[in-house]
Amino acid sequence: MNRTCDVVIVGTGAAGLFCALNLPERMKILMITKETVEESDSFLAQGGICVLRGEEDYKDYFLDTMRAGHFENNEKIVELMIRSSNNVVRNLMHCGVQFDRTADGSLAYTREGGHSRPRILFHEDVTGREITATLLQRVRERSNIVMEEHTTMVDIIVQNDVCVGIVVVDAEGKLSCVQAPNVVLACGGLGGLFKNSTNMTHITGDALAIAIKHNVAVEYVDYIQVHPTTLYSKKPGRRFLISESVRGEGALLYDKNGQRFTDELQPRDLLTEAIWEQMKKDGTEFVWEDMRPIGREEILQHFPNIYQRCVDEGYDPLTEPIPVVPAQHYFMGGIKVDSASRTSMSGLYAVGETSCTGVHGRNRLASNSLLESLVFSQRAADDIAFKRDPGAVCDLKAVDLSEYQDLDAVFESYRKCLEHKVEGMRWGHE
Ligand SMILES: Cc1cc2nc3c(=O)[nH]c(=O)nc-3n(C[C@H](O)[C@H](O)[C@H](O)COP(=O)(O)OP(=O)(O)OC[C@H]3O[C@@H](n4cnc5c(N)ncnc54)[C@H](O)[C@@H]3O)c2cc1C
Incomplete structure (x- = not known):
């Protein structure tokens, strides 16, 4: 059945959930996910989430991030992420996320490779589960957000160069359209395409392939x-x-x-x-x-x-x-976005691992990805909430679903497209 909403978010990992929670409750939001809502890489994150430990740590945190990224990072975006980290962590704790504490009750910090000092908040070795399950709980309490499991985005709908919705397939194999003036791609990375990966196997870079198909700008697709x-x-x-x-x-x-x-x-x-x-x-x-x-x-x-x-x-x-x-393990490249998570196509946003904000450069510093996902999904939500233009309306009569009848062929074409583009994939198939 075709549906209409203000925002459709593809993906229920940390990026998708945080985006939904930061949108106003007056908006009708649909979230979809390929598997169950608990099956995302966000649930797997172990180490933790970085946070700026006071002004005296700024220079070192910035340099650690730049050094890890071989100085190919976008400096302005790195600064924006680091400067937003305290706000995001406060927001998480307000949602109910529990981080480990020392004996005197203050927050405990750990350290990972590339960090010159401990600045990572954690919850045992299941930080991702703690953060994502808490966000999921808060989303479930919102009456304006509907989540659909076992529902896969097959394509975006583009009319007059504007993204106006998505095509989905449900668990029974039924195709339908979701009309929305704001489409947020929060589909994670592409580790499922590799033979040896820490990622969930259904995270296969679908959004990236779909973006490439529609000439949406992508960046650093060989930075694995x-x-x-x-x-x-x-x-x-x-x-x-x-x-x-x-x-x-x-x-x-x-x-x-x-x-x-x-x-x-x-x-x-x-x-x-x-x-x-x-x-x-x-x-x-x-x-x-x-x-x-x-x-x-x-x-x-x-x-x-x-x-x-x-x-x-x-x-x-x-x-x-x-x-x-x-x-x-991780995909530094992705769909190119600006500091408000807007892609090169009007109506289309990308957040989390699917996007390329430029924060990581050639190599991500440990525990910067959950932070990046949260900072820039919140910025996408702000952009959607405050924009004046209501966005374009999808003309359903103009959508031809017959091109998606052979879904295996559609997804095989996406895989092939990425195999040619993503240099590192050859390593994975050796
Ligand atoms: C084992 C492991 C440990 C990690 N540890 C850390 C850590 O300690 N600190 C840190 O900062 N980062 C860590 N990371 C990285 C971090 O977890 C991810 O980068 C981040 O969680 C990505 O979040 P996301 O919301 O962008 O994507 P994900 O959490 O991967 O969610 C993607 C969502 O998109 C959905 N989806 C995908 N394609 C489609 C489609 N076609 N249609 C519908 N739905 C679709 C999926 O079902 C899923 O719901 C780790 C990653 C892994 C794998």
């Missing part, structure tokens, strides 16, 4: 981040992340002889190179990560889920090193 440390496994499927904060808290990396071979806290891309180099030298499929220097109590208190997963896979991090290997 590989995470240096995922738990080695021979089993197929998603790779389990061993968070960078594990190394931030003291874990060490060893070669096949149990010797350290690199600086564990260098930025992700450099560490990944060092690990690949060492694996090649040693003729192994992994290196070892030793969590024991962190200490038994801290492992069990700060990293209970990582600990349990390792035990389930047959390794006890309290008594032995665990095997780790790099895997695709």
